[in-house]
Amino acid sequence: MEFDILTEVLVQEELAWGDPGFATAAYASGLTAAPIITGGTEEQKQKYLGALVNDGANCSYCVTEPVAGSDVQGIKTNAVLNGDHYILNGTKMFITGAGYADWFFVLAYTDREAGYKGMSGFIVESDWEGVSLGKKESTMGQRCSDTRSVNFDDVRVPIENLVGGEEGNGWFNAMTAFDLSRPCVAAHAVGNARAAYEYALAYSLERETFGQPIFNHQMIMAKLADMKTNIEAARLLTYRAAWLADQGESNTEAAAHAKRFAADIATEATIEAVQIFGGFGYTEEYPVARLMRAAKVMQIYEGSSEIQRLIIGREITRDL
Numbered sequence: 220m221e222f223d224i225l226t227e228v229l230v231q232e233e234l235a236w237g238d239p240g241f242a243t244a245a246y247a248s249g250l251t252a253a254p255i256i257t258g259g260t261e262e263q264k265q266k267y268l269g270a271l272v273n274d275g276a277n278c279s280y281c282v283t284e285p286v287a288g289s290d291v292q293g294i295k296t297n298a299v300l301n302g303d304h305y306i307l308n309g310t311k312m313f314i315t316g317a318g319y320a321d322w323f324f325v326l327a328y329t330d331r332e333a334g335y336k337g338m339s340g341f342i343v344e345s346d347w348e349g350v351s352l353g354k355k356e357s358t359m360g361q362r363c364s365d366t367r368s369v370n371f372d373d374v375r376v377p378i379e380n381l382v383g384g385e386e387g388n389g390w391f392n393a394m395t396a397f398d399l400s401r402p403c404v405a406a407h408a409v410g411n412a413r414a415a416y417e418y419a420l421a422y423s424l425e426r427e428t429f430g431q432p433i434f435n436h437q438m439i440m441a442k443l444a445d446m447k448t449n450i451e452a453a454r455l456l457t458y459r460a461a462w463l464a465d466q467g468e469s470n471t472e473a474a475a476h477a478k479r480f481a482a483d484i485a486t487e488a489t490i491e492a493v494q495i496f497g498g499f500g501y502t503e504e505y506p507v508a509r510l511m512r513a514a515k516v517m518q519i520y521e522g523s524s525e526i527q528r529l530i531i532g533r534e535i536t537r538d539l
């Protein structure tokens with residue numbers, strides 16, 4: 220819709236404030252569009268991105284497999300050229316929004332010998348013969364977001380659906396997508412943490428123990444002060460990562476800082492919010508338990524916190 224990424228993160232923070240699972244579900248198409256935006260042909264953009272904005276179509280990003288998540292080069296899915304189409308085979312795992320997707324971005328090997336340079340991206344429509352879905356996973360949190368496996372069994376993919384029209388760009392397109400999407404996931408974490416903080420602050424001012432609001436107990440006040448500092452810091456990292464992308468500058472390191480820090484502080488803040496609510500926090504009567512369950516996956520998907528640290532380590536030593 221021609222929003223810049225900074226505008227997008229403002230929207231994403233608010234969606235996640237309301238419900239992080241809803242924000243993830245709504246953003247699945249955003250992540251999937253990214254490799255087409257950065258690497259697709261003009262025809263692919265018109266047809267498949269056009270369907271997203273004009274027809275309300277949905278799409279899902281198919282990279283992870285049962286045997287390979289962080290280690291993307293370990294994927295088994297492959298595509299073999301056969302005349303004017305490719306034959307695609309493989310199984311993708313934990314695919315957000317798969318049950319609602321009209322098309323998928325699928326990462327596959329076209330030349331396994333060439334390593335990551337032998338990976339290619341494909342646009343695969345969900346109603347093509349040979350595409351089938353697994354059951355919706357029962358997840359710890361974010362349950363309104365549909366997560367399931369997708370099987371590709373001898374799927375005939377027309378050659379014009381090879382992303383960018385050339386083999387070997389899949390890895391690059393799939394990974395640069397994260398530079399655009401990680402600021403948005405960081406914004407989800409900020410929104411999630413902010414909701415937990417605001418509920419906890421309000422509760423701490425109402426709930427009394429030992430004759431005074433629990434906010435006045437300095438151990439509780441300190442928790443809220445730390446939550447607020449971390450949220451402010453995470454938001455600024457998020458804005459910076461988005462702003463750099465909008466300037467057309469490299470934001471790989473900035474996006475990793477934002478995603479790693481925001482996901483970690485959201486997990487911490489939501490756990491502390493449950494603590495501030497005491498026994499009520501452990502029930503579903505108040506929203507903080509749901510926010511805590513929702514936060515955890517942010518340290519896992521779109522590159523885990525460990526993987527973000529590896530990216531930062533690589534970036535800070537790149538020119539040494």
Ligand SMILES: Cc1cc2nc3c(=O)[nH]c(=O)nc-3n(C[C@H](O)[C@H](O)[C@H](O)COP(=O)(O)OP(=O)(O)OC[C@H]3O[C@@H](n4cnc5c(N)ncnc54)[C@H](O)[C@@H]3O)c2cc1C
Pocket residue numbers: 279280281282283286287288289290312313314315316358366516519520521522523524525526529
């Ligand atoms: C709800 C949900 C939605 C998802 N949506 C999508 C989606 O839409 N599309 C998609 O393609 N994928 C999706 N994923 C998959 C997600 O991106 C992967 O789960 C994630 O990348 C981790 O991969 P893995 O689960 O295989 O864990 P593994 O890669 O097996 O990692 C296991 C643990 O080891 C750590 N680890 C791995 N390698 C290293 C290392 N070198 N150094 C230090 N620690 C390491 C990891 O950080 C993790 O803690 C989703 C996952 C979930 C849970």
